[in-house]
Amino acid sequence: MIHEKDSTTEQQILEAAERLFYERGFAMTHTTDIAREVGCNQALVHYYFRTKEKLFESFFERKISLFISAFLLAGSDAANFEEKLKCKIEAHFEILRANPRLPFLLFNEISTNPKRVEAFKAKFSQLPRPMMEKINEELQQEASKGNIRKVEALDLLLSIVSLNVIMFIASPIIKVVSGATDQEYDKMLERRKKENVLIILKSLKP
Amino acid sequence: MIHEKDSTTEQQILEAAERLFYERGFAMTHTTDIAREVGCNQALVHYYFRTKEKLFESFFERKISLFISAFLLAGSDAANFEEKLKCKIEAHFEILRANPRLPFLLFNEISTNPKRVEAFKAKFSQLPRPMMEKINEELQQEASKGNIRKVEALDLLLSIVSLNVIMFIASPIIKVVSGATDQEYDKMLERRKKENVLIILKSLKP
DNA sequence: CCGATAATTAATAGCCCTATTAAATACTAT
DNA sequence: ATAGTATTTAATAGGGCTATTAATTATCGG
Numbered sequence: 001m002i003h004e005k006d007s008t009t010e011q012q013i014l015e016a017a018e019r020l021f022y023e024r025g026f027a028m029t030h031t032t033d034i035a036r037e038v039g040c041n042q043a044l045v046h047y048y049f050r051t052k053e054k055l056f057e058s059f060f061e062r063k064i065s066l067f068i069s070a071f072l073l074a075g076s077d078a079a080n081f082e083e084k085l086k087c088k089i090e091a092h093f094e095i096l097r098a099n100p101r102l103p104f105l106l107f108n109e110i111s112t113n114p115k116r117v118e119a120f121k122a123k124f125s126q127l128p129r130p131m132m133e134k135i136n137e138e139l140q141q142e143a144s145k146g147n148i149r150k151v152e153a154l155d156l157l158l159s160i161v162s163l164n165v166i167m168f169i170a171s172p173i174i175k176v177v178s179g180a181t182d183q184e185y186d187k188m189l190e191r192r193k194k195e196n197v198l199i200i201l202k203s204l205k206p
Numbered sequence: 207m208i209h210e211k212d213s214t215t216e217q218q219i220l221e222a223a224e225r226l227f228y229e230r231g232f233a234m235t236h237t238t239d240i241a242r243e244v245g246c247n248q249a250l251v252h253y254y255f256r257t258k259e260k261l262f263e264s265f266f267e268r269k270i271s272l273f274i275s276a277f278l279l280a281g282s283d284a285a286n287f288e289e290k291l292k293c294k295i296e297a298h299f300e301i302l303r304a305n306p307r308l309p310f311l312l313f314n315e316i317s318t319n320p321k322r323v324e325a326f327k328a329k330f331s332q333l334p335r336p337m338m339e340k341i342n343e344e345l346q347q348e349a350s351k352g353n354i355r356k357v358e359a360l361d362l363l364l365s366i367v368s369l370n371v372i373m374f375i376a377s378p379i380i381k382v383v384s385g386a387t388d389q390e391y392d393k394m395l396e397r398r399k400k401e402n403v404l405i406i407l408k409s410l411k412p
Numbered sequence: 413c414c415g416a417t418a419a420t421t422a423a424t425a426g427c428c429c430t431a432t433t434a435a436a437t438a439c440t441a442t
Numbered sequence: 443a444t445a446g447t448a449t450t451t452a453a454t455a456g457g458g459c460t461a462t463t464a465a466t467t468a469t470c471g472g
Contacts, residue, residue, distance in 0.1 A: 027233040162372030203405040
C-alpha cells in the first residue's frame with residue numbers, strides 16, 4: 001500500500017489501532033476495522049503484529065508508562081509547597097486533557113482482564129519505589145511546620161487523581177446531566193481545573 | 207430445568223447476566239456464558255429475552271435508575287447543613303459499596319454506545335428538574351449566611367461523586383499501587399469515606 | 413537488470429457467537 | 443387422563459472474526 005508521508009504502514013496500523021481501542025475498547029475493535037481504517041488488507045495487521053492480543057499489548061505497555069507518569073505528576077520548581085502542588089495538579093489535568101480516553105481504557109482493561117493487571121504490576125514495580133516515600137516526607141515536613149494537616153501521600157494522590165480523572169471518564173454522562181455542549185464542556189474543564197486545585201489546597205489546611 | 211428455591215429461570219438468567227455484565231461488560235458476555243452460569247440451554251436466554259441486546263437493555267434501564275438515585279443522593283433529616291451533607295456523602299458512598307461495579311459498567315456502556323446515551327438521557331429527563339435548583343438554592347442560602355463559600359451545585363456533586371467513585375472504578379489499580387490486600391482495601395474504603403467527607407467540608411469553608 | 417527480500421493481497425480454514433426452528437418435556441386446568 | 447399451554451432442549455443456519463497460507467507485487471542491493 002501507499003506510504004502516506006513519512007509514516008510506515010506499521011505505524012499507521014498502530015495509530016489506527018490506538019484510535020479504535022480508545023473509541024471501542026479491546027473486545028470491540030476488530031483487526032478488520034483497523035485494516036479498513038488504514039486502507040490496507042486485514043492480513044497485514046497480523047503480518048506486523050501476529051495477533052490482536054500482541055498488538056494490544058504493545059499499545060498497552062506504552063500507555064501504562066504514560067499513565068503512571070501522569071499519576072505521579074510532573075515535577076516543578078515552584079517556590080513554596082502550595083505553588084508546587086498547584087502546578088502538579090494542573091500538570092496532571094493537562095496530561096489527561098491530552099489523553100482523555102486513556103484512563104478509561106486502562107481502568108477497563110485492567111478490571112476485566114487479569115493479564116493486564118500483571119502487565120501493570122510489572123511496569124509499576126519498575127518505578128523508583130522511594131518516590132512515594134519522598135512525597136510522604138515532604139508532606140510530613142509541611143505538616144510539622146503547621147502549613148498543612150497530616151495526610152498520607154496515597155490519600156492525597158487519590159484525591160487529586162479522582163477529582164481530575166472524573167471529568168474525562170464520565171464526560172458523556174456529565175454532558176447529559178449538565179446539558180453542556182462540547183464547547184461548554186471545554187469551558188467547564190477549565191473551571192474544574194481551578195476548582196480541583198482549590199479543593200485540594202483547602203482540604204489540606206490544618 | 208429445575209427451579210431452585212423460589213427464583214424462576216427468567217430471574218436466574220437475569221441475575222447471571224447481571225453478574226457477568228458487571229464482570230466483563232456487554233461485549234464480552236455471551237448468551238452461552240449466561241446459560242452455562244444458570245445451567246440451562248442457551249436457547250432459553252433467547253426464549254425469555256429474544257436478543258442479547260434486549261436482555262442488556264432490561265438490565266441497563268433498571269440500573270440507570272439506581273445510579274441516578276445514588277448520584278442525587280438519599281435525603282436526610284440532619285440538623286445543620288454540615289451534618290446533612292456528611293450524611294449524603296456517606297449515603298452515596300454506601301450505595302456504591304453495595305454496587306461497586308455499577309458506575310464502571312455505566313461509564314463504559316455510555317461512552318462506547320450512543321444508544322445508551324439516549325437511554326440515559328431519557329431516564330434522566332424524567333427526573334424532577336427542580337432537584338438541582340433546590341440544591342443550588344440551599345447552597346446560596348448557606349453562602350449568604352457565611353457558612354460556606356459560593357459554589358455551584360453541579361460542581362459540588364461532581365466533587366463528591368468523583369471522590370467516592372474512584373475507589374470502586376479504579377480498585378484494581380489502587381490495589382497494585384498501594385499493595386493492599388482485599389481486606390486492607392476494605393479498611394482503606396472506610397478511611398476514604400471519612401476522608402472524602404473531610405475534603406468536601408473543608409473545601410466548602412468560606 | 414536480476415535475484416533476493418520485504419510488503420501486500422486474496423482466499424480460506426476454523427472457530428465462536430447469535431438467533432431461530434422444530435421437537436421434546438413439564439405443567440395446568442378440566 | 444387429556445388437551446392445551448409453557449418451558450426446555452437439540453440441532454443448526456448464518457454471520458463475523460482471527461489467523462494462516464500461498465501467491466503477487468514492490469523494493470533494493472549488487
